[in-house]
Amino acid sequence: MTGEKMAGAHPDEREKPTGRRNAQGIRIDPDTEAELEKRRAVISALVDHQPGVLAKVSGLFARRQINIESLTVGPTVDESLARMTIVVEEDEPGIEQAKRQLRKEIHAWSVQEVEDAVERELALIKVSGSDPAGVAAVAETYGGKTIQAEDGVLTVQLTETEEAVDAAIEAFEQFGVKEVARTGTAALRGGTQSTT
Amino acid sequence: MSKPQPTADQSEPPTDATEGDETEDSTRTKETTGANSVVAALEKADVEITFGVQGGAIMPVYDALSKSDIHHVSMAHEQGASHAADAYGIVSGDPGVTITTSGPGATNLVTGIADANLDSDPIVSLTGQVPQDMVGNDAFQETNTMGITAPITKANIFASDSDTVGKDVGTALALAAEGRQGPTLVDLPKNVTQGATDVEPSEPTSPESYQVPNPKADEEIVDAAARALAEADRPLILSGGGVIKGEASEELREFAVEFGIPVVTTMPGLGSFPEDHPLALEMGGMHGTGYANLALSNCDVLLGVGTRFDDRLTGGIETFAPDAEVIHVDIDPAEISKNIHADYPLIGEAEAVVSQLHRAMPQLPDADAWRERTQEWKAEYPMGYETPQDEPVKPQFVVEAMDEAAADDAIITTGVGQHQMWAAQYWTYTEPRTWVSSNGLGTMGYGAPAAVGSKLAAPDTQVIAFEGDGSFLMTSQAIAPAVREELDFTVAVLNNSYVGMIRQWQDAFYEERRYESEWDWGPDIASLAEAYGAQGLRAMAYDEVPDVIEEAFNYDGPSVIDFRIDPVADVYPMVPSGGNNAEFALEADHL
Numbered sequence: 001m002t003g004e005k006m007a008g009a010h011p012d013e014r015e016k017p018t019g020r021r022n023a024q025g026i027r028i029d030p031d032t033e034a035e036l037e038k039r040r041a042v043i044s045a046l047v048d049h050q051p052g053v054l055a056k057v058s059g060l061f062a063r064r065q066i067n068i069e070s071l072t073v074g075p076t077v078d079e080s081l082a083r084m085t086i087v088v089e090e091d092e093p094g095i096e097q098a099k100r101q102l103r104k105e106i107h108a109w110s111v112q113e114v115e116d117a118v119e120r121e122l123a124l125i126k127v128s129g130s131d132p133a134g135v136a137a138v139a140e141t142y143g144g145k146t147i148q149a150e151d152g153v154l155t156v157q158l159t160e161t162e163e164a165v166d167a168a169i170e171a172f173e174q175f176g177v178k179e180v181a182r183t184g185t186a187a188l189r190g191g192t193q194s195t196t
Numbered sequence: 197m198s199k200p201q202p203t204a205d206q207s208e209p210p211t212d213a214t215e216g217d218e219t220e221d222s223t224r225t226k227e228t229t230g231a232n233s234v235v236a237a238l239e240k241a242d243v244e245i246t247f248g249v250q251g252g253a254i255m256p257v258y259d260a261l262s263k264s265d266i267h268h269v270s271m272a273h274e275q276g277a278s279h280a281a282d283a284y285g286i287v288s289g290d291p292g293v294t295i296t297t298s299g300p301g302a303t304n305l306v307t308g309i310a311d312a313n314l315d316s317d318p319i320v321s322l323t324g325q326v327p328q329d330m331v332g333n334d335a336f337q338e339t340n341t342m343g344i345t346a347p348i349t350k351a352n353i354f355a356s357d358s359d360t361v362g363k364d365v366g367t368a369l370a371l372a373a374e375g376r377q378g379p380t381l382v383d384l385p386k387n388v389t390q391g392a393t394d395v396e397p398s399e400p401t402s403p404e405s406y407q408v409p410n411p412k413a414d415e416e417i418v419d420a421a422a423r424a425l426a427e428a429d430r431p432l433i434l435s436g437g438g439v440i441k442g443e444a445s446e447e448l449r450e451f452a453v454e455f456g457i458p459v460v461t462t463m464p465g466l467g468s469f470p471e472d473h474p475l476a477l478e479m480g481g482m483h484g485t486g487y488a489n490l491a492l493s494n495c496d497v498l499l500g501v502g503t504r505f506d507d508r509l510t511g512g513i514e515t516f517a518p519d520a521e522v523i524h525v526d527i528d529p530a531e532i533s534k535n536i537h538a539d540y541p542l543i544g545e546a547e548a549v550v551s552q553l554h555r556a557m558p559q560l561p562d563a564d565a566w567r568e569r570t571q572e573w574k575a576e577y578p579m580g581y582e583t584p585q586d587e588p589v590k591p592q593f594v595v596e597a598m599d600e601a602a603a604d605d606a607i608i609t610t611g612v613g614q615h616q617m618w619a620a621q622y623w624t625y626t627e628p629r630t631w632v633s634s635n636g637l638g639t640m641g642y643g644a645p646a647a648v649g650s651k652l653a654a655p656d657t658q659v660i661a662f663e664g665d666g667s668f669l670m671t672s673q674a675i676a677p678a679v680r681e682e683l684d685f686t687v688a689v690l691n692n693s694y695v696g697m698i699r700q701w702q703d704a705f706y707e708e709r710r711y712e713s714e715w716d717w718g719p720d721i722a723s724l725a726e727a728y729g730a731q732g733l734r735a736m737a738y739d740e741v742p743d744v745i746e747e748a749f750n751y752d753g754p755s756v757i758d759f760r761i762d763p764v765a766d767v768y769p770m771v772p773s774g775g776n777n778a779e780f781a782l783e784a785d786h787l
Contacts, residue, residue: 002593004580006768008486011779011786017494019518025505025536027518048405052354056346063347093533100530106351106371109405 024093036091040069042114042187043099044195048107049075049082056105057084066090066098070121070162070184081109083195087162087185110196117187123165125156128176135175142168153178161185226392230355231260233362234322234382234389237397238266241369243293245269245284245652247277251297252337253324256389258295269652269681272673274301276645278308279671281319283609283632283649289441291318291372291380292649298324299337302383303344307639310348312379314636315464316441318372319379321345322365327387328356341383350378351406355388362397370400375408376528377441409527413542413549415556421523421540422556424497430566431457432495432517434480434509437464437635438502438526440628442546445469448501451554456563458570460488462503463620466631471624477570478579481509482771483617486577486780489771491570492517493778499553501525502546505535506636507774515776525549577769577782579621588762589738591615591690595622598660598688601745605630606658609646611667612638614696615689617767619662641670644687647754648674651683658749659685665718666695672724678754679729686748687730687756689721692763700766704787725756733757 022028024036047053054073061068069087076083088098095113103111127135129152136146142165144158154175158168162185169180189195228236234257238246245267250258261268271277274296281292296305302323312319326335345352351371355361361384368380402408425431439448445468452459452475459469460480471478480488492498498520503509510516516536524531524538525546532541542549581592595618608623609632610616616633625631632650634642647661668689678685692699698713722732731751733744735758748755769780772787781787 002581002583002590002596004578005582006578006580006782008577008782011781014490014778015494016776016778017519020514021516021518021536023513025513025516025533027520027537052342052346055343059347097530097534100532103407104528104530106403106406 036093038089038091039095040087040089041095042117042119042185043086043088043102043111044114044187045084045086045102045111046076046081046109046196047084047105048109049080050107053082053107054084056107057102060101060105061086061088061098064097064101066094072184072186074186085114085184085186112196114187114189114195116190116193118190119161119185119187120159121162121165121185122157122159122183123168124181125158125169125172125177126179127154127156127172128152128178129154131175135172138168138171141171144168226394228393229256229260229389230358230361230384230391230393231256231389233358233393233395233397234365234384235260235264235266237362237365237369237400238293239264240397241366241400243369246293246295247271247280247284247649248295249274249277249297249301251301251324253298253326253386254295254301254322254384256386257322257324257384261295268295269648269677271645271648272676273671274304275307275641276648276671276674276677278305278319278321279311279639279642279645280649280652280674282308282312282317283646284653285312285318285377286632287607287629287650287653289443289629291320291369293320293322295322296324297337298326298341299339301337302341303339306344306348307637309345309379309381311634311637311639311642313348313350315634316377316437317379318377320365320368320372321379321381323381323383325383325385328385329387331385341381345381348379349381352381352383354383355385358388358391358393359395361388361393362395366397366400367403370402371406374402374406409529409543411545411548412552413525413544415552417540417542418549418552418556421499421542422553423558424521424540425455425457425499425523425553426557426559426561428497428561429563430494430496431561431563432491432498432520433457433459434462434492434498434500434503435459435465435468436462436501436503439465439468439546442502442527444501444546444550445628447547447550447554449473451550454554455557455560456567457499457561458491458567460484460491462506462509463633464631464635465503466620467625467628470626472626474571477574479620480777482511482773483621483767483769485579485621486769486782487570487573489769489777489780490573490577493776495520497521497523499523499525500536501550502527504531507535510535511771511777512774515778583738585738589735589741589759591618591692591759591761591765592622593738594688594690594741594759594761595619595662597741598745599623601742601749602660603658606660607632607650607654609633609643609650609659609661611643611663611670612640613664613667614692614700614765614767615662615664615667618690640667644668644671645674647685647687648678648681648683651685652681661685661687663687663689664696665689665691665693665715665721668721669718672728675725675728675730675754675756683754684752685754687725687754689756689758690761691721691758692761692765693718694763697767699764703766704784721756721758730754730756734760736760
């Protein structure tokens with residue numbers, strides 16, 4: 001109001017509540033506040049199988065600073081749809097945001113975190129060929145096999161969980177790992193449960 | 197499909213696919229074109245006005261538009277077109293539509309689309325594109341409009357077929373308006389709009405994959421939230437832009453009044469609750485009132501409706517309403533607990549959910565002492581300013597003088613900066629859809645083109661744009677189409693010869709180094725207005741203020757008033773970025 005000077009107590013002299021929220025906006029007791037732990041989440045989305053959708057989904061994760069561990073995409077039983085399997089490592093609120101933001105994408109028909117998952121990824125591993133029998137033996141341990149042997153290079157194919165593929169690559173290090181190509185995790189809920 | 201076009205050159209004559217188009221699939225038998233379908237889709241959705249700028253790749257659509265009753269407003273620049281459409285969407289509630297060409301015609305829209313995206317304003321951008329066989333070849337005026345606009349649109353669609361282009365436009369119109377509103381875009385390759393089709397566009401509908409939440413929220417959570425509110429000692433409502441977009445202002449007012457709960461509004465929520473009501477604490481946040489911020493800080497149950505708890509409102513998250521249980525009503529599930537954890541998440545339409553809460557309230561909260569406290573704060577922390585007559589005019593005085601002289605239901609548009617904050621603080625908003633501003637993106641220059649869009653959406657309502665001298669210069673060319681369209685509105689430029697908000701921050705946080713915010717010389721605003729064909733006015737002193745306002749309001753056409761205000765007036769109260777709302781500063785020494 002004109003003529004009335006802006007007035008009031010100095011900021012330090014005002015009544016102020018002592019409560020606090022954490023970075024996620026949750027009310028906390030600062031003395032007992034624990035850091036939120038990150039966890040690995042496998043998110044499955046059924047999306048329109050058309051150009052541009054992958055770019056939109058990866059763009060939306062990038063914009064929200066949600067780190068994608070792996071992302072696979074491929075056709076499903078319904079020709080018009082593709083399934084995206086996205087592995088993220090985030091705290092609980094971050095995982096929730098990822099799912100909700102993804103659900104807002106117009107091309108996404110459904111979004112679900114895959115619990116009790118059957119998970120596999122395919123890896124092609126090129127190993128030095130000095131010990132074909134040794135390589136074959138390690139490959140067999142992980143359910144893989146040598147699919148090509150040429151000019152001293154053995155190409156091993158194996159399909160396993162992410163952790164097992166990590167372990168296999170480590171085991172192959174003794175022969176010399178030259179190149180690795182991994183597809184990232186594909187996942188479905190186990191048994192009779194469907195992943196929608 | 198029509199035959200591939202040799203170039204995307206602007207000089208290329210339009211092809212009429214219904215005759216003389218020798219395509220292999222014999223399109224002669226088809227009766228219409230993709231461009232006609234685009235226009236038919238607009239007509240089917242009852243679009244009456246479009247904003248845009250002509251250009252090569254969009255010429256087929258303009259040619260089709262020439263045969264329609266839809267009124268097209270040619271703006272001077274595409275950014276202005278998008279802001280005009282945005283304002284049209286805010287005022288009318290229906291999507292504002294722009295039609296522009298490819299390349300720069302699309303990129304010039306980007307600011308306006310991003311603006312609409314942050315404010316959830318319904319706009320539909322129809323952009324021309326080079327013919328499909330040239331897409332990706334870096335053709336003349338080609339740009340990846342889909343890629344550029346994907347992160348700032350609710351949905352964008354590449355029209356790939358003349359038979360479905362009308363449906364695509366309908367989808368974009370439906371998606372912009374439904375659920376949480378927002379910007380959509382359809383990219384229109386020239387061969388698709390020129391191509392022949394005989395498919396009539398259907399009613400605008402959203403795709404099946406798009407889920408609008410159930411209007412009503414979960415009854416159990418509603419009951420629990422109502423109990424929490426009824427048992428609160430210090431209940432508070434935070435009314436956001438979603439209350440206005442969801443047409444819930446009346447429902448919310450009845451609720452607040454019946455249960456005696458004070459109301460703070462967010463900036464986009466201005467007008468959602470009448471500021472002349474005793475329960476109104478007005479705007480909260482960075483430049484909100486002291487009493488609004490003290491209420492936010494001290495409440496014990498906070499009912500947030502249609503707000504995304506933006507950082508300019510919350511200040512630092514750790515000190516935001518730290519003792520409050522939060523009831524969050526929103527139509528977008530992704531807003532729940534995004535910034536502030538919701539103890540009672542209520543997903544649904546604002547009007548329906550507030551009405552649910554109303555019915556579920558078991559009793560009136562026992563909040564007499566709290567209401568009294570909020571009234572005391574109003575007296576302790578008044579919004580005010582002094583007006584020494586020997587000093588330059590105070591900007592707050594100009595805002596109040598215009599409010600005094602203007603119609604009660606006048607629509608206010610603003611640019612961005614200090615003038616925007618004074619317009620938010622010192623105008624008394626009593627009706628929804630009267631605050632038309634760039635709240636989220638903070639786009640300088642929004643005010644003048646927004647006045648064009650507002651006036652066209654509400655021809656019988658008074659429209660006033662507040663602008664700053666820096667902000668106005670960014671889009672002042674929007675006055676030219678306003679003159680051409682014979683629009684009657686007033687632009688009040690609060691001219692301090694500074695980029696004032698930056699100057700204020702430099703004074704406060706950068707040891708008064710006024711680098712690149714101080715202008716020794718700027719164009720004469722009144723003469724500039726006259727050059728555009730508008731009435732140009734100027735006020736240098738207090739006694740001139742009422743006269744120029746009267747002159748502007750009496751003039752039938754756009755007027756621009758150059759108010760030479762106190763160059764170093766500051767905006768207070770102020771919560772520094774990320775600060776504690778309860779510690780708002782009343783002067784620089786408090787920062």
